Every structure is written in structure tokens, then in C-alpha cells.
Amino acid sequence: MLFRSTVEADLDRFLPLVTVDPASGMTPEKYRENLADRQYRPERTWIAEDGAGTVLALAVWWGGSDEERPAALDGLFVHPSLGTGEERTDLAARLLGAAHTAFAATGPNAPPEYHVFLPGDWHERPEAVAALTWRREAARRAGLPAELERLRYAWTPQDARPEPARLLAFEPEPDDGVFVGLFHRTLAGSLDSHSLKEAAELGAEAQARADVEFYRTFMRGERSWWRVARDADGEVVGFGLPSRNHAFPVIGYLGVLPEYRGRGYVGEILGEITRILLAEAAPEEIRADTDLGNVPMAAAFERAGYRNFARRLVFSAT
Structure with missing residues (x-):
């Protein structure tokens, strides 16, 4: 198995792996948008390919358009032919490990964080738990064992406006x-x-x-x-x-x-x-x-x- 960063010519080979599930909202269209403004880059996108050249796994790191080092892992995908068991998790972990080693050679030793965006009720949704579980284990094996859960909030101008400050x-x-x-x-x-x-x-x-x-x-x-x-x-x-x-x-x-x-x-x-x-x-x-x-x-x-x-x-x- 060959683990490497991508080049522009790989795009149409790995994009079919990008599919939406409860632990990943990335789409091929969104990848192309972020690629165009350099938040995604070929050198921040890694693949695993077999001896026949088939892309079997994909990892996408995000970073600022003017930043050289990736800030966070944004997406992790494995070809459905590997099934849902240990083979999938193992390949994902080895891909992350190879990329982490390469990143460490050009910057801080600590690998970039992995951010997974989930529904608010993900704990009660078996399909969300399943989509997360193999990714979590792959991240752990690749050197990301610590886990923090955060709540995401949104406010729109149609919501209640803040009242004038009385105390401050x-x-x-x-x-x-x-x-x-x-x-x-x-x-x-x-x-x-x-x-x-x-x-x-x-x-x-x-x-x-x-x-x-x-x-x-x-x-x-x-x-x-x-x-x-x-x-x-x-x-x-x-x-x-x-x-x-x-x-x-x-x-x-x-x-x-x-x-x-x-x-x-x-x-x-x-x-x-x-x-x-x-x-x-x-x-x-x-x-x-x-x-x-x-x-x-x-x-x-x-x-x-x-x-x-x-x-x-x-x-x-x-």
C-alpha cells in the first residue's frame, strides 16, 4: 500500500470517495470550493492506493489560505470495498500516521487536531455513532487519543436582539x-x-x-x-x-x-x-x-x- 500526498491529476480519482454521512459533511463540490481558495491543497490531501493504483482511502486537512501548515483534519474516507470492520479502521489509521510523520518533518511534532462535526443528538443515533466509531479509533491509533466535545451555537438577526447593557x-x-x-x-x-x-x-x-x-x-x-x-x-x-x-x-x-x-x-x-x-x-x-x-x-x-x-x-x- 502506498501512502502519499496528492497532485492535481489525482482529483478525479479520489473525489468519488467523498460522501456525506453523519460524521462528515464534506461533498465533492465543497472540496473543490476549498481547493480553489487554498484552504484545501494537494499537499494537505493524502491518499492510500494499492498496487493497481486504486485509491482506497482519503484524508483531507484544512488550513488557512495563507498558512503553510495544516490546522486540522477535516475529512477521512475509506473505499466501501473494505467493509466496515478492522480492515477499514487499520487502513485509515496507517494513512493518518503516514501523513502525521510527513507533517512532523516540516513543523511541530504534534499532529494537527481532527475536528468531527456531528448532529446535536448524535449519541442517540446509531448511524452517527457508527460513522464516528471507526474514525475515532483510527485517530487514536495515529496519535490523537484525547477527545473534547463542544456545543455549536448559531444566532440570526431574526432571533431575539440582545438587550442594552445595564451593568457594564x-x-x-x-x-x-x-x-x-x-x-x-x-x-x-x-x-x-x-x-x-x-x-x-x-x-x-x-x-x-x-x-x-x-x-x-x-x-x-x-x-x-x-x-x-x-x-x-x-x-x-x-x-x-x-x-x-x-x-x-x-x-x-x-x-x-x-x-x-x-x-x-x-x-x-x-x-x-x-x-x-x-x-x-x-x-x-x-x-x-x-x-x-x-x-x-x-x-x-x-x-x-x-x-x-x-x-x-x-x-x-x-
């Missing part, structure tokens, strides 16, 4: 250092798994700087949208980062400082982010994610009229 006032803050400090301070007692994991690896200060850099350079929202929240006494109590990704305006990040939690501030910061995105991005839809275990944030989204429409599983090395 918001202002722009041009100094990135202020936001580094706020990210750092909000880590204490945070329920955000990603931030806590990265802080444990990098240190809290380095993680805070990395967060600011991420929203500054990788995300597509305007820096001028960022806000600091102050209470009636003029004290900084939190912050909000409206942003956008490659497809939607998003709730980038919001934080309440530990000593001010439990006072209803999270809802007002969320409302301010929503208002800014409405005014600045003219969205048809605003998207947001939060960890399944972050119950206060999920409750805030639901109070604000955001609808939990799906879930995201993130598989990672740690």
Missing part, C-alpha cells in the same frame, strides 16, 4: 498588552479546556500572548471590534472579542475576571459582542462554540437566543 460599559482598548493581561487573569477557574491545556504546556503568560496573536493574525475579525468591559465603578471586569472565521462572524472569546464571576456579566458581554457583529459584519448568522462541560457559557448562549444546532468532537495528541 464597553470601550475599545488599543493596547494588546491589556488583553494579554486579561487573558492571563481569566485563566484562573476557567472552564475552557483548550486554554487550560495550552497554559499547562506553555505557561499562562505565553498562552495569553498566543491567544492574542491568534485572534490578531489568524482570525479575520477586525482588531477595532475588541472591547473591555467596566462596571459602574469603572473597574475592568472582563472583555469580549467579536471576530470571524473563514465562513462566519463568530463569538471569538469572552472572559469575566474571576473575582467578578456570578454577577450576570457574561450575558452582557455576549450581548455586546453580538451587537458589534450585527453592526460591523451584517451577518446572516453568527456562530459560537463552547465546551460541553462549560455549563455557564452554554446557559448564557441559550438565554441570549443562540440555538444549539450541532456538536463538534476534537481529537488531539494531548
Whole structure:
């Protein structure tokens, strides 16, 4: 079996493997769209082919159009001739492992995460569980054993508009250092798994700087949208980062400082982010994610009229 990245001439050979199921919404048309704007690339698309040249498995990584390293595995497919048992899982795992080895030779050793988008009720749907199970096991064998489940939310202008803030006032803050400090301070007692994991690896200060850099350079929202929240006494109590990704305006990040939690501030910061995105991005839809275990944030989204429409599983090395 040969495992390799693709070239342009392979396109019509591997696209027939791209089929929609409950654990993958990728279509051939969507692949072509993302290929055209360089979010998918031949070198980020890997195949397994047998001695006769038949493509038996396909893995597609996504990344920013101006980024050299893939950010996340976006799709994993195996030819139906391999059935639904161990042979399918084994081939998928070996394909991922080969690609991970190649990626590590040109960048960080940790392989890119694998993001799987699932229906909100996937736990109760046997067909969704089946579509996920072999992919999850292949990812585990290929070095992505850690798993995080996130809730996906959406809000449209037809939904209830956020009420004016009563408790907080918001202002722009041009100094990135202020936001580094706020990210750092909000880590204490945070329920955000990603931030806590990265802080444990990098240190809290380095993680805070990395967060600011991420929203500054990788995300597509305007820096001028960022806000600091102050209470009636003029004290900084939190912050909000409206942003956008490659497809939607998003709730980038919001934080309440530990000593001010439990006072209803999270809802007002969320409302301010929503208002800014409405005014600045003219969205048809605003998207947001939060960890399944972050119950206060999920409750805030639901109070604000955001609808939990799906879930995201993130598989990672740690």
C-alpha cells in the first residue's frame, strides 16, 4: 500500500470517495470550493492506493489560505470495498500516521487536531455513532487519543436582539498588552479546556500572548471590534472579542475576571459582542462554540437566543 500526498491529476480519482454521512459533511463540490481558495491543497490531501493504483482511502486537512501548515483534519474516507470492520479502521489509521510523520518533518511534532462535526443528538443515533466509531479509533491509533466535545451555537438577526447593557460599559482598548493581561487573569477557574491545556504546556503568560496573536493574525475579525468591559465603578471586569472565521462572524472569546464571576456579566458581554457583529459584519448568522462541560457559557448562549444546532468532537495528541 502506498501512502502519499496528492497532485492535481489525482482529483478525479479520489473525489468519488467523498460522501456525506453523519460524521462528515464534506461533498465533492465543497472540496473543490476549498481547493480553489487554498484552504484545501494537494499537499494537505493524502491518499492510500494499492498496487493497481486504486485509491482506497482519503484524508483531507484544512488550513488557512495563507498558512503553510495544516490546522486540522477535516475529512477521512475509506473505499466501501473494505467493509466496515478492522480492515477499514487499520487502513485509515496507517494513512493518518503516514501523513502525521510527513507533517512532523516540516513543523511541530504534534499532529494537527481532527475536528468531527456531528448532529446535536448524535449519541442517540446509531448511524452517527457508527460513522464516528471507526474514525475515532483510527485517530487514536495515529496519535490523537484525547477527545473534547463542544456545543455549536448559531444566532440570526431574526432571533431575539440582545438587550442594552445595564451593568457594564464597553470601550475599545488599543493596547494588546491589556488583553494579554486579561487573558492571563481569566485563566484562573476557567472552564475552557483548550486554554487550560495550552497554559499547562506553555505557561499562562505565553498562552495569553498566543491567544492574542491568534485572534490578531489568524482570525479575520477586525482588531477595532475588541472591547473591555467596566462596571459602574469603572473597574475592568472582563472583555469580549467579536471576530470571524473563514465562513462566519463568530463569538471569538469572552472572559469575566474571576473575582467578578456570578454577577450576570457574561450575558452582557455576549450581548455586546453580538451587537458589534450585527453592526460591523451584517451577518446572516453568527456562530459560537463552547465546551460541553462549560455549563455557564452554554446557559448564557441559550438565554441570549443562540440555538444549539450541532456538536463538534476534537481529537488531539494531548
